[in-house]
Amino acid sequence: MLNYKLGLDFALEQDKKDTLSSYRNQFHIPKDKDGYDCIYMTGNSLGLQPKQTKAYVNQELEDWATLGVEGHFDAKNPWLNYHESLGEQMAKVVGAKPIEVVVMNTLTANLHFLMVSFYQPTKTRYKILMEADAFPSDKYAVESQLRHHGFDDKEGLILWRPRKGEELANYNDIEAILETQGNEIALVMIGAVNYYTGRYFDLKRITQLAHNRGCMVGFDCAHGAGNVALNLHNSGADFAAWCTYKYLNAGPGSIAGCFVHERHAYNKKLNRFTGWWSHNKETRFKMRDEFDQLAGAEGWQLSNPPILSMAAIKASLAIFNEVGMDTLIEKSKKLTGYLEFLLKDLGEDTIKIITPSNLEERGCQLSIAVKNADKSLHNKLTDAGVISDWREPNVIRCAPVPLYNSFQDVYYLVERLKSILNE
CATH class of the missing domain: 3.40.640.10 (Type I PLP-dependent aspartate aminotransferase-like (Major domain))
Known part of the structure; x- marks a missing residue:
């Protein structure tokens, strides 16, 4: 696995190396209130639409x-x-x-x-x-x-x-x-x-x-x-x-x-x-x-x-x-591992990842239990342009999907979560 590092430069470097990065452009990415791409982390609930779907239909x-x-x-x-x-x-x-x-x-x-x-x-x-x-x-x-x-x-x-x-x-x-x-x-x-x-x-x-x-x-x-x-x-x-x-x-x-x-x-x-x-x-x-x-x-x-x-x-x-499951899973493990690395840097007194850390016991979803949180945290994330998934009583589910999510997505997700938790 990768030797993960903190900071945006690492995410930018990994996106440049990512052989699947171009596939992001084959999907419609929802926009936030300011017209920028949302950080879409709910492919585990509803996947994004491929741009070619309309032509097929x-x-x-x-x-x-x-x-x-x-x-x-x-x-x-x-x-x-x-x-x-x-x-x-x-x-x-x-x-x-x-x-x-x-x-x-x-x-x-x-x-x-x-x-x-x-x-x-x-x-x-x-x-x-x-x-x-x-x-x-x-x-x-x-x-x-x-x-x-x-x-x-x-x-x-x-x-x-x-x-x-x-x-x-x-x-x-x-x-x-x-x-x-x-x-x-x-x-x-x-x-x-x-x-x-x-x-x-x-x-x-x-x-x-x-x-x-x-x-x-x-x-x-x-x-x-x-x-x-x-x-x-x-x-x-x-x-x-x-x-x-x-x-x-x-x-x-x-x-x-x-x-x-x-x-x-x-x-x-x-x-x-x-x-x-x-x-x-x-x-x-x-x-x-x-x-x-x-x-x-x-x-x-x-x-x-x-x-x-x-x-x-x-x-x-x-x-x-075209891509193949083996290639997708290879990127998925790197991307989800990066999310896990950044979340753990927030400290276990704040968040707990309830998804197994063993790469063979998970896919790209991480379920994050946030101490003393309620759904207002999820609502604030949504307002910050992050589309994630809330499950009672205190879990946010995030799924960095390898076909259309980037290392930058993961970096900015955690940065926005950190900002809200520090309010």
Whole structure:
């Protein structure tokens, strides 16, 4: 890693050396009240818009206008198989095989569709294990699955909690839970990168622990896709899902991604909801044939893909495909390490970074607990041209995204935070 130094000169020097610095110009950067670029640190909530997105969407609007229904076959990017190239590119982002990935629906909808297949409770094995501070929608989805199957949503939910006085859950504790209650647990579902702490869990370790006890395993990768090396295939997880509007820059509420491990690719006995887009492509349009299950993750699709939304993710994936996750992660570690270095210079009596310092246990998000702070601190940062994210009771989440954030961004973020804290 870099030998970090204080002062603006270091940030300027690193930006000059940064081989990815030009990509910042490929994104629209929001402006502050004086017309200058904001310091945008919330790519972990909503990624910025690539400048080429408009052209990608306009291409589909133009083809729709001039071709009508024939656009399914004759558009510049034919709509009938539009999603297939996205799946291939997305597989590279999440570390999977093309047969294991499909771009479809939205995140929580995908989790429900996947749980139809991979949460198959019995009278004795019906519980679901997840981390205590999972993203709320995951918890709501899991509770509703328990109720749907006739179980009590509190008794049936097991939470992996941090130990008293600690911020991060201990792996020994999830191992102990699985040792003592594994025969009652049908599904382990964890957020791959915890939204609050920014911690990247060891997916392979969790999967192996759970599989050893006969549990199915799924991950919500909303805060991981496009941020960390998920290596979903090698993790061995049964399934995963993620949104594309955070690090993947596809726009608010955009279409999501879905992973199903290849060992399930040809298992037609798996219970699932189906629709005509999960039917064999060769006979799909014969219309009157009996259902013939499509192999792979595509077999979990129900409906034809929403092209206008897919155009936005296509625009962003083109950038990811050009840069590559390894290069992004290399810069991410340097940039986030620099943020950590500057924050620690403020003193632990003022701030505490609750995100792990181990580079392999985090992506680009750092969660900063500020002593005696309330949301007024976040509001002052916003007024100072810093777009960050506040989480109760006292945490500011900052994510220096390697595609469009600079070392100067990180320097000025900390300088403005320091100024506000010294008021």
